[in-house]
Amino acid sequence: MYSTTDRKGCRSYHSNPETCSACPLLEHCTRSKNRQKVITWHVREDRKIVCPLQGKRNPG
Known part of the structure:
Protein backbone atom coordinates (compact mmCIF):
# COMPACT_ATOMS: atom_id res chain seq x y z
CA MET A 1 0.00 0.00 0.00
CA TYR A 2 1.38 3.43 -0.96
CA SER A 3 2.40 5.55 2.01
CA THR A 4 4.22 8.75 1.02
CA THR A 5 6.69 10.46 -1.33
CA CYS A 10 11.19 8.36 -3.32
CA ARG A 11 7.87 6.65 -2.75
CA SER A 12 7.44 4.40 0.26
CA TYR A 13 5.19 1.37 0.13
CA HIS A 14 4.25 -0.41 3.36
CA SER A 15 2.78 -3.87 3.54
CA ASN A 16 -0.17 -4.74 5.73
CA PRO A 17 1.26 -6.22 8.97
CA GLU A 18 -1.87 -8.32 9.53
CA THR A 19 -1.44 -10.00 6.16
CA CYS A 20 2.32 -10.43 6.55
CA SER A 21 2.11 -11.93 10.04
CA ALA A 22 0.30 -14.96 8.60
CA CYS A 23 2.79 -15.46 5.76
CA PRO A 24 5.12 -18.47 6.07
CA LEU A 25 7.86 -16.53 4.22
CA LEU A 26 7.83 -13.56 6.59
CA GLU A 27 11.24 -14.30 8.13
CA HIS A 28 12.78 -14.37 4.63
CA CYS A 29 11.12 -11.11 3.66
CA THR A 30 11.72 -8.80 6.63
CA ARG A 31 13.23 -8.71 10.11
CA SER A 32 10.98 -5.86 11.16
CA LYS A 33 9.57 -6.15 14.67
CA ASN A 34 6.20 -4.81 13.53
CA ARG A 35 6.03 -7.44 10.73
CA GLN A 36 5.84 -4.88 7.99
CA LYS A 37 7.81 -4.76 4.75
CA VAL A 38 8.79 -1.29 3.51
CA ILE A 39 9.88 -0.77 -0.08
CA THR A 40 11.29 2.55 -1.28
CA TRP A 41 11.19 3.24 -5.00
CA HIS A 42 12.16 6.44 -6.80
CA VAL A 43 9.40 7.88 -9.00
CA ARG A 44 11.72 7.66 -12.03
CA GLU A 45 13.17 4.24 -11.23
CA ASP A 46 11.45 2.67 -14.22
CA ARG A 47 13.19 5.20 -16.46
CA LYS A 48 16.56 4.39 -14.90
CA ILE A 49 16.09 0.77 -15.93
CA VAL A 50 15.15 1.63 -19.53
CA CYS A 51 17.57 4.54 -20.13
CA PRO A 52 20.84 2.56 -20.11
CA LEU A 53 19.49 0.60 -23.06
CA GLN A 54 18.57 3.72 -25.02
CA GLY A 55 21.21 5.50 -27.01
CA LYS A 56 23.48 2.49 -27.41
CA ARG A 57 24.29 1.74 -30.98
CA ASN A 58 24.72 -1.65 -32.46
CA PRO A 59 28.34 -1.90 -33.62
CA GLY A 60 27.83 -3.04 -37.19
Missing part, protein backbone atom coordinates in the same frame (compact mmCIF):
# COMPACT_ATOMS: atom_id res chain seq x y z
CA ASP A 6 9.67 12.27 0.18
CA ARG A 7 11.44 15.40 -1.10
CA LYS A 8 13.92 13.34 -3.10
CA GLY A 9 11.12 11.72 -5.10
Whole structure:
Protein backbone atom coordinates (compact mmCIF):
# COMPACT_ATOMS: atom_id res chain seq x y z
CA MET A 1 0.00 0.00 0.00
CA TYR A 2 1.38 3.43 -0.96
CA SER A 3 2.40 5.55 2.01
CA THR A 4 4.22 8.75 1.02
CA THR A 5 6.69 10.46 -1.33
CA ASP A 6 9.67 12.27 0.18
CA ARG A 7 11.44 15.40 -1.10
CA LYS A 8 13.92 13.34 -3.10
CA GLY A 9 11.12 11.72 -5.10
CA CYS A 10 11.19 8.36 -3.32
CA ARG A 11 7.87 6.65 -2.75
CA SER A 12 7.44 4.40 0.26
CA TYR A 13 5.19 1.37 0.13
CA HIS A 14 4.25 -0.41 3.36
CA SER A 15 2.78 -3.87 3.54
CA ASN A 16 -0.17 -4.74 5.73
CA PRO A 17 1.26 -6.22 8.97
CA GLU A 18 -1.87 -8.32 9.53
CA THR A 19 -1.44 -10.00 6.16
CA CYS A 20 2.32 -10.43 6.55
CA SER A 21 2.11 -11.93 10.04
CA ALA A 22 0.30 -14.96 8.60
CA CYS A 23 2.79 -15.46 5.76
CA PRO A 24 5.12 -18.47 6.07
CA LEU A 25 7.86 -16.53 4.22
CA LEU A 26 7.83 -13.56 6.59
CA GLU A 27 11.24 -14.30 8.13
CA HIS A 28 12.78 -14.37 4.63
CA CYS A 29 11.12 -11.11 3.66
CA THR A 30 11.72 -8.80 6.63
CA ARG A 31 13.23 -8.71 10.11
CA SER A 32 10.98 -5.86 11.16
CA LYS A 33 9.57 -6.15 14.67
CA ASN A 34 6.20 -4.81 13.53
CA ARG A 35 6.03 -7.44 10.73
CA GLN A 36 5.84 -4.88 7.99
CA LYS A 37 7.81 -4.76 4.75
CA VAL A 38 8.79 -1.29 3.51
CA ILE A 39 9.88 -0.77 -0.08
CA THR A 40 11.29 2.55 -1.28
CA TRP A 41 11.19 3.24 -5.00
CA HIS A 42 12.16 6.44 -6.80
CA VAL A 43 9.40 7.88 -9.00
CA ARG A 44 11.72 7.66 -12.03
CA GLU A 45 13.17 4.24 -11.23
CA ASP A 46 11.45 2.67 -14.22
CA ARG A 47 13.19 5.20 -16.46
CA LYS A 48 16.56 4.39 -14.90
CA ILE A 49 16.09 0.77 -15.93
CA VAL A 50 15.15 1.63 -19.53
CA CYS A 51 17.57 4.54 -20.13
CA PRO A 52 20.84 2.56 -20.11
CA LEU A 53 19.49 0.60 -23.06
CA GLN A 54 18.57 3.72 -25.02
CA GLY A 55 21.21 5.50 -27.01
CA LYS A 56 23.48 2.49 -27.41
CA ARG A 57 24.29 1.74 -30.98
CA ASN A 58 24.72 -1.65 -32.46
CA PRO A 59 28.34 -1.90 -33.62
CA GLY A 60 27.83 -3.04 -37.19
